[in-house]
Amino acid sequence: MRAKDIMTTGVITVTPETTIDAIAGLLLDRRISAVPVVDPDGTLVGIVSEGDLIRRVETGTEPRPSWWLELLRTTEDRALDYVRSHGRRAAEIMSTSLITVTEETELREIARLLEDNRIKRVPVVRDGRLVGIVSRADLLRGLITARPAAPPAGNDAQIRTDALKRVHDTGISDTLLNVTVADGTAHLWGSVTTEAERLAARVAVENTPGVGELVDHLRVLRP
Numbered sequence: 001m002r003a004k005d006i007m008t009t010g011v012i013t014v015t016p017e018t019t020i021d022a023i024a025g026l027l028l029d030r031r032i033s034a035v036p037v038v039d040p041d042g043t044l045v046g047i048v049s050e051g052d053l054i055r056r057v058e059t060g061t062e063p064r065p066s067w068w069l070e071l072l073r074t075t076e077d078r079a080l081d082y083v084r085s086h087g088r089r090a091a092e093i094m095s096t097s098l099i100t101v102t103e104e105t106e107l108r109e110i111a112r113l114l115e116d117n118r119i120k121r122v123p124v125v126r127d128g129r130l131v132g133i134v135s136r137a138d139l140l141r142g143l144i145t146a147r148p149a150a151p152p153a154g155n156d157a158q159i160r161t162d163a164l165k166r167v168h169d170t171g172i173s174d175t176l177l178n179v180t181v182a183d184g185t186a187h188l189w190g191s192v193t194t195e196a197e198r199l200a201a202r203v204a205v206e207n208t209p210g211v212g213e214l215v216d217h218l219r220v221l222r223p
Contacts, residue, residue, distance in 0.1 A: 046094030
């Protein structure tokens with residue numbers, strides 16, 4: 001699956017001139033945690049998140065570094081912190097170092113970007129223009145959508161073949177493992193050397209399309 005298969009297209013946006021009061025109200029009213037900033041042509045120029053509104057002079061939460069950190073800061077650092085905590089428009093406080101994807105970006109790459117960069121969403125752009133957004137919630141919806149359809153009922157032989165292959169694909173030693181299937185109920189037989197191997201085998205069989213119930217007969221034999 002790709003970004004275009006799960007992205008939210010009706011994205012709420014603001015302009016660089018939108019005030020922070022309007023943005024704060026929008027985040028609260030729509031129950032969202034960030035809003036993209038686009039110019040009149042629809043080009044994505046930034047994003048304002050809840051985090052950008054936390055350190056504000058109005059609430060007395062503006063950055064106040066310790067004296068030794070203050071010694072390390074440059075004049076530019078001080079200027080930027082001042083603008084972020086005192087700015088009144090989106091253009092003054094928005095994050096501009098954006099991580100974006102295209103409509104063809106695969107979900108596994110999006111998941112990696114969210115995890116590696118510790119972000120909750122990623123804008124989807126086409127020729128620089130915002131066309132959608134993929135959030136963690138969208139990935140969860142994709143997870144449900146991507147569930148494979150179960151094979152026809154009663155095809156126990158095919159279910160067993162698929163289950164054995166999935167067990168093999170876990171990477172555990174499957175020489176002492178076997179699976180039997182009757183009316184969609186899978187029985188897992190044999191022995192493993194650790195509880196982790198047992199759990200991997202169970203998950204593999206349970207995730208096999210067509211398995212309605214799993215009966216675990218495995219024994220854990222410590223080496």
